Structures are given as C-alpha cells and as structure tokens.
Amino acid sequence: MIRKNTKKIRIGDIFIGGDASISVQSMTNTDTRDVKSTIEQIKRLEDVGCDIIRVAVPDAEAASAVREIKKAIKIPLVADIHFDYRLAIECIKNGVDKIRLNPGNIGGQDRVRIVADMAKERQIPIRIGVNSGSVEKSILQKYGGVTPEGMVESALAHAEMLEKVNFDDIIISIKASSVPMTIAAYRLLSQKSPYPIHIGVTEAGTIYKGTIKSSVGIGCLIAEGIGDTLRVSLTGDPVEEVRVGKQILKSLGIITSGIEVVSCPTCGRTKIDLVAIANLLEPILDKLNKNIKVAIMGCAVNGPGEARDADIGIAGGINEALLFKKGKIIRKIPQEKIVDELIKEINEM
Numbered sequence: 001m002i003r004k005n006t007k008k009i010r011i012g013d014i015f016i017g018g019d020a021s022i023s024v025q026s027m028t029n030t031d032t033r034d035v036k037s038t039i040e041q042i043k044r045l046e047d048v049g050c051d052i053i054r055v056a057v058p059d060a061e062a063a064s065a066v067r068e069i070k071k072a073i074k075i076p077l078v079a080d081i082h083f084d085y086r087l088a089i090e091c092i093k094n095g096v097d098k099i100r101l102n103p104g105n106i107g108g109q110d111r112v113r114i115v116a117d118m119a120k121e122r123q124i125p126i127r128i129g130v131n132s133g134s135v136e137k138s139i140l141q142k143y144g145g146v147t148p149e150g151m152v153e154s155a156l157a158h159a160e161m162l163e164k165v166n167f168d169d170i171i172i173s174i175k176a177s178s179v180p181m182t183i184a185a186y187r188l189l190s191q192k193s194p195y196p197i198h199i200g201v202t203e204a205g206t207i208y209k210g211t212i213k214s215s216v217g218i219g220c221l222i223a224e225g226i227g228d229t230l231r232v233s234l235t236g237d238p239v240e241e242v243r244v245g246k247q248i249l250k251s252l253g254i255i256t257s258g259i260e261v262v263s264c265p266t267c268g269r270t271k272i273d274l275v276a277i278a279n280l281l282e283p284i285l286d287k288l289n290k291n292i293k294v295a296i297m298g299c300a301v302n303g304p305g306e307a308r309d310a311d312i313g314i315a316g317g318i319n320e321a322l323l324f325k326k327g328k329i330i331r332k333i334p335q336e337k338i339v340d341e342l343i344k345e346i347n348e349m
C-alpha cells in the first residue's frame with residue numbers, strides 16, 4: 001500500500017495526514033449537555049483505543065458543556081457544528097481541539113473570517129464534512145443529482161472559503177451511504193485536494209450491516225492509500241465503531257499490535273465445541289496487551305499446521321485438544337479446560 005501524501009495537521013497532541021498513523025475516531029451519542037454521561041461514554045471509548053472523539057454541539061448549553069468535557073478526557077475533542085458560527089466561537093474558547101463545520105453554511109464570508117481567525121490563533125483545524133444528503137441545490141441541479149463530482153465540488157468550495165481568509169488547517173470528508181458512491185467520491189477528492197482525508201461510509205446502518213458496509217468502503221479506500229483518519233458510523237454503541245475501525249486497520253496490517261486470532265470455521269471433522277471456545281476467548285484476548293498470534297483450530301487436518309505457525313494454538317481432537325506453543329506440542333487439554341489453560345499460557349508469554 002502506498003499512502004497518498006497529504007498535509008500533516010495537528011489536532012491536540014496527535015497528527016492527521018502526512019506520515020501520521022491512521023487514527024480511528026468516533027462520535028458520542030449522548031446529549032452533550034449531559035456532561036456526566038458524555039464523559040463516561042468518552043472514557044469507555046478511550047479504553048478501546050479511540051484516538052479522537054466528536055460531540056454534537058446543537059446549542060449554547062452544549063457549547064458550554066464542552067469546557068467540562070474537555071477537562072475530563074485524554075483524547076482530542078471535536079465540536080460538531082452546523083449553521084451557527086457563534087457556537088464555533090464558544091467551543092474554540094472552551095478548548096476544543098478541532099471544529100467540524102461547513103463554512104458555506106454559516107451565513108457569509110465575514111463570519112467565516114471570524115471563526116477562521118480565531119481557530120488559527122489557537123491552532124485548531126477545521127473539518128469540512130460533505131454528506132451526500134446535504135449537497136447544495138445548485139450543485140445537485142448542475143450534476144442532475146448526487147454525484148462524486150458534485151460532492152467534491154461542494155467540499156472544495158467550502159475549503160476555498162477558508163483559503164480566502166488564509167486558513168489551511170483543513171481536513172475534508174465526503175461521505176455517502178452508498179459504498180460505491182463513497183469510494184468514487186474519495187478517489188476523486190484525493191486527486192484534487194492536498195488536505196488530509198477523513199473517511200467513512202455515513203449512516204451505514206446497524207452493527208451487522210454497517211460493519212460490512214464500512215469495512216468494504218473504508219477497507220477499499222485504505223488499501224488504495226486514501227484516508228488519514230476514519231470513522232465507522234453505526235446505529236449502536238460507539239464503542240463498536242471503534243472496535244470495527246481498529247479491526248479494519250488490523251485486517252490490512254496497518255495496526256500490528258494486539259492479539260491476532262486465527263480460527264477455523266469448523267466442519268464435519270470438528271469434535272470439540274470450537275465455536276463456543278472461540279467466542280469465549282475473543283473478548284478476553286481483545287483486552288490483553290500482547291503482540292502474538294493465537295490459532296484456534298478444530299482438527300488434525302489443518303489444525304497442527306496453523307497452531308505450529310502461531311505463537312500459541314490448539315488443534316482439536318475428540319473432546320480434547322493438543323496445545324502448541326512456539327511450534328511445539330506442549331500437552332493435551334480436556335475440552336472443559338481449554339479456555340482457562342490457553343489464557344493462563346498466554347498470560348505467561
């Protein structure tokens with residue numbers, strides 16, 4: 001994978017774009033004015049490795065809540081603002097690390113200048129976020145509906161409003177709920193813009209379908225070298241968004257830390273309850289801070305090969321399994337003890 005070179009931009013204490021690693025972000029679904037619940041949710045997101053968090057700021061009370069939220073969390077905080085430039089000003093004063101705002105929607109170039117000057121003074125970047133559902137009418141008319149060309153034109157027009165006031169700490173996203181449209185739009189954007197790119201498939205759906213749509217769309221773009229930060233958008237707990245985002249990066253070999261699990265799909269040869277064993281192990285292994293490969297295999301056909309190749313693994317027999325460690329058979333384990341003994345062995349590694 002050759003990553004497209006984009007401008008490197010600082011957000012809080014991390015970077016987006018250039019040679020910075022691809023960050024995974026999410027958005028809270030609590031009421032931002034409910035500071036306690038919002039902080040609690042952000043802390044859960046921090047625990048699963050969220051790099052950047054965004055909160056909706058629909059009114060002055062939410063803009064004021066941002067100050068307390070910022071104080072209580074470790075990761076960079078982004079304020080999501082639509083239409084009201086005064087909310088952006090308030091959030092910048094209250095210490096946010098980035099603003100998500102479309103300059104064309106806040107009532108004119110004078111207001112853009114006020115927000116941009118203030119953001120520049122405090123070194124806060126602005127993300128322009130075009131969604132397929134919110135492309136301007138004039139562009140829709142020009143292209144006869146939502147098109148990748150129209151989405152890119154809209155995003156670049158917003159960027160131009162910032163450039164006109166000498167602001168270029170810009171990040172751009174152009175999301176659609178259709179995967180092919182998302183991919184086509186981002187491909188075009190990456191040809192036409194030097195700014196770091198925030199990728200995602202918007203309104204992707206529930207955890208099951210949204211995970212698949214996001215993995216296909218985001219995975220395809222990242223494999224092509226497009227994307228500096230990502231958000232998986234799911235109708236569900238945002239913790240799942242981060243877990244899926246991290247897993248997409250792991251699947252592409254971009255994140256190499258953590259435990260990699262190889263497990264077979266089971267078949268008519270399987271004589272242990274491998275599905276239950278794998279499902280019990282997964283959440284436990286997710287929390288362990290080790291960089292190893294674990295193989296959970298059902299039988300003696302492919303099992304020993306994979307288990308030997310992994311750092312540790314099992315190959316199932318009849319109601320028991322052979323335990324392999326660093327390529328060698330260690331011992332047999334009865335089925336009911338497989339999970340406990342594997343965890344114990346892994347903890348000792």
Ligand code: SF4
Pocket residue numbers: 264265266267268269270297298299300301302303
């Ligand atoms: Fe079947 Fe064995 Fe392959 Fe698992 S490893 S799918 S049990 S042949």
